[in-house]
Amino acid sequence: MKAIRVEHQGGPEVMELAEVPIPQPKPTEALVRIGVAGVNSIDGQIRDGRLRAVLPFIPGQEGAGVVTAVGGQVKTVKIGDRVAWSGALGSYAEYVVSPEEHLVPVPDSISDEQAAAAMIHGLTAHYLVNDAHKLKAGETALVHAAAGGVGLLLVQMARAIGARLIGTVSSDEKAELARAAGADEVIVFTRQDFEAEVKRLTDGKGVDVVYDGVGKATFEKNLNVMRLRGMLVIYGMSSGAVPLVDPAKLSEKGSLYMARTTLAHFTATRQELLARTSALFGMIAEGKLKVRIAKTYPLAEAAQAHRDMEGRKVAGKLLLIV
Amino acid sequence: MKAIRVKQPGGPEAMEVVELPVPQPKPNEAVVKLGASGVNFIDVYFREGRYKAPLPLILGQEGAGVVTAVGSEARSVKVGDRVAWTGVPGAYAEYAAVPADRLVPVPAEVSDREAASVMLQGMTAHYLSHDTYPLKRGETALVHAGAGGVGLLLVQMAHNIGARVIATVSTDEKAKLARGAGADEVILYTQADFEAETKRLTGGKGVDVVYDSVGKTTFEKGLNILRPRGMMALFGGSSGAVPAFDPILLTQKGSLYLTRPSLGNYIATREELVARSGAVFGMMAAGKLKLRIEHTYPLAEAQRAHRELEGRKTTGKLLLIP
Numbered sequence: 001m002k003a004i005r006v007e008h009q010g011g012p013e014v015m016e017l018a019e020v021p022i023p024q025p026k027p028t029e030a031l032v033r034i035g036v037a038g039v040n041s042i043d044g045q046i047r048d049g050r051l052r053a054v055l056p057f058i059p060g061q062e063g064a065g066v067v068t069a070v071g072g073q074v075k076t077v078k079i080g081d082r083v084a085w086s087g088a089l090g091s092y093a094e095y096v097v098s099p100e101e102h103l104v105p106v107p108d109s110i111s112d113e114q115a116a117a118a119m120i121h122g123l124t125a126h127y128l129v130n131d132a133h134k135l136k137a138g139e140t141a142l143v144h145a146a147a148g149g150v151g152l153l154l155v156q157m158a159r160a161i162g163a164r165l166i167g168t169v170s171s172d173e174k175a176e177l178a179r180a181a182g183a184d185e186v187i188v189f190t191r192q193d194f195e196a197e198v199k200r201l202t203d204g205k206g207v208d209v210v211y212d213g214v215g216k217a218t219f220e221k222n223l224n225v226m227r228l229r230g231m232l233v234i235y236g237m238s239s240g241a242v243p244l245v246d247p248a249k250l251s252e253k254g255s256l257y258m259a260r261t262t263l264a265h266f267t268a269t270r271q272e273l274l275a276r277t278s279a280l281f282g283m284i285a286e287g288k289l290k291v292r293i294a295k296t297y298p299l300a301e302a303a304q305a306h307r308d309m310e311g312r313k314v315a316g317k318l319l320l321i322v
Numbered sequence: 323m324k325a326i327r328v329k330q331p332g333g334p335e336a337m338e339v340v341e342l343p344v345p346q347p348k349p350n351e352a353v354v355k356l357g358a359s360g361v362n363f364i365d366v367y368f369r370e371g372r373y374k375a376p377l378p379l380i381l382g383q384e385g386a387g388v389v390t391a392v393g394s395e396a397r398s399v400k401v402g403d404r405v406a407w408t409g410v411p412g413a414y415a416e417y418a419a420v421p422a423d424r425l426v427p428v429p430a431e432v433s434d435r436e437a438a439s440v441m442l443q444g445m446t447a448h449y450l451s452h453d454t455y456p457l458k459r460g461e462t463a464l465v466h467a468g469a470g471g472v473g474l475l476l477v478q479m480a481h482n483i484g485a486r487v488i489a490t491v492s493t494d495e496k497a498k499l500a501r502g503a504g505a506d507e508v509i510l511y512t513q514a515d516f517e518a519e520t521k522r523l524t525g526g527k528g529v530d531v532v533y534d535s536v537g538k539t540t541f542e543k544g545l546n547i548l549r550p551r552g553m554m555a556l557f558g559g560s561s562g563a564v565p566a567f568d569p570i571l572l573t574q575k576g577s578l579y580l581t582r583p584s585l586g587n588y589i590a591t592r593e594e595l596v597a598r599s600g601a602v603f604g605m606m607a608a609g610k611l612k613l614r615i616e617h618t619y620p621l622a623e624a625q626r627a628h629r630e631l632e633g634r635k636t637t638g639k640l641l642l643i644p
């Protein structure tokens with residue numbers, strides 16, 4: 001089969017198309033013919049060495065396709081099922097094997113493109129507004145990178161809940177996208193100070209919750225824009241890791257809460273994974289959630305997809321069509 | 323009137339009994355004839371100069387008594403009302419002038435001594451168990467220093483909610499007290515490792531919330547015994563302040579939450595102050611919250627009260643009686 005292989009970590013150019021054997025499923029695994037693979041920032045972090053990897057490896061954690069073989073003990077999927085997944089390394093390829101419990105069914109009303117585009121970003125947005133901090137109608141949320149992959153979906157979900165949403169973005173073009181997704185207020189942080197703007201927009205009261213995938217660059221100011229007993233949910237670190245935190249600061253700034261979350265802990269059981277994906281696919285099927293696919297690439301052009309992702313010029317999801 | 327005054331910060335001997343005029347209320351104040359004053363560690367910090375206040379200073383942050391005079395703009399109380407307060411200095415005296423909006427009504431079933439005992443510790447236990455992390459029936463909480471002033475009250479409230487309570491204590495005598503308050507399990511941390519014990523007692527699952535006033539010596543292990551998405555409520559630092567930490571620890575230990583609350587942020591409005599104190603007094607009046615008033619001292623013996631508090635031999639509340 002064709003696959004993208006990385007033999008040593010580095011820039012996008014280390015991803016090369018190679019011919020490798022089709023993997024064989026273990027007794028509790030299924031083999032999936034991939035239709036579409038999602039491109040995520042974590043793929044770049046594994047590719048360039050910010051995260052560790054066993055070499056050589058096939059990148060990619062997310063995709064959608066059809067089951068073509070199952071191990072002897074597999075119970076939850078069968079040959080011919082349409083499935084999607086996140087967290088299975090090796091998705092930049094024609095086939096991947098995955099533990100059966102990581103595969104979720106994809107309804108007919110959802111295309112492979114939509115399913116692959118929604119798994120990581122959509123599930124993340126879903127757990128953020130429903131579980132990490134259960135957003136309620138009438139609350140105000142600040143969402144950083146509101147035109148990013150998670151951001152655009154989070155804004156739509158927050159809107160559907162009835163919360164007031166303030167987004168930060170880097171350009172006017174992205175501001176339009178965030179507004180179209182339902183953001184009530186948009187701050188272009190490259191020319192406006194988000195701390196001052198959020199205080200102004202909330203009459204000095206601050207927001208109930210901050211959803212932050214940016215990390216280092218926004219942390220200190222985040223502590224100044226929350227109401228008493230407000231919640232900071234950090235779910236990523238696109239600007240770098242948050243430095244050491246003195247817990248006393250949370251007290252001084254108003255008995256604040258902070259969480260540092262990751263998707264795996266919000267899809268830890270099969271039951272939770274299925275419930276969350278089913279809710280997500282339901283919203284997409286009903287037209288309540290628009291997944292913005294920025295660009296698709298043939299598998300062989302994975303390196304270009306990474307260049308575009310890391311150039312931060314795209315708003316929405318990048319996909320590899322296998 | 324008699325009052326306990328500090329001219330120069332220092333040891334217990336820095337507190338002297340002085341004769342002063344009865345204070346007159348400012349327009350927004352009421353004057354209260356004290357029936358009892360609570361003795362708290364924060365008084366020691368002010369006496370030592372660790373916390374700064376203008377000198378000379380009348381110590382004491384918590385008391386109960388009867389209103390004897392009101393300022394022209396004070397609306398919330400009238401002469402003859404039985405009241406209590408916390409967070410305003412000047413309670414080690416026969417009379418104190420207090421902003422009227424910080425005074426809460428004391429019901430007839432609750433004595434001055436009982437009211438003065440619970441303003442700080444009782445409302446702290448209340449906000450921790452009802453707001454910081456609203457405990458639910460069937461959940462499990464770990465309470466450090468389960469026989470301490472806040473601890474004994476927190477254990478009772480958690481038990482009354484229907485939660486399972488695991489308490490840590492330093493001695494067999496304190497273990498008995500914690501059990502008597504309703505702790506389901508008690509760990510003598512001087513003899514057993516509380517991390518290993520808590521894991522054993524929860525079948526490896528961990529607790530829903532850790533209420534920690536100990537700080538430095540317990541923080542990291544506390545993160546290890548929380549279930550995924552559990553809450554660390556750090557509300558004090560009797561062993562020293564928790565040093566700055568890497569927030570990625572919260573991710574690695576299971577998408578955990580951290581908060582560092584303080585009472586002031588949980589009684590920030592008059593409405594909330596009255597509701598919270600009313601809830602605590604209601605529990606007392608209903609016989610659902612037992613106080614342990616260990617010692618009462620005449621006002622003039624404040625030095626002895628501080629010596630015994632600092633000796634850490636006491637397990638209940640100390641009061642000064644004017």
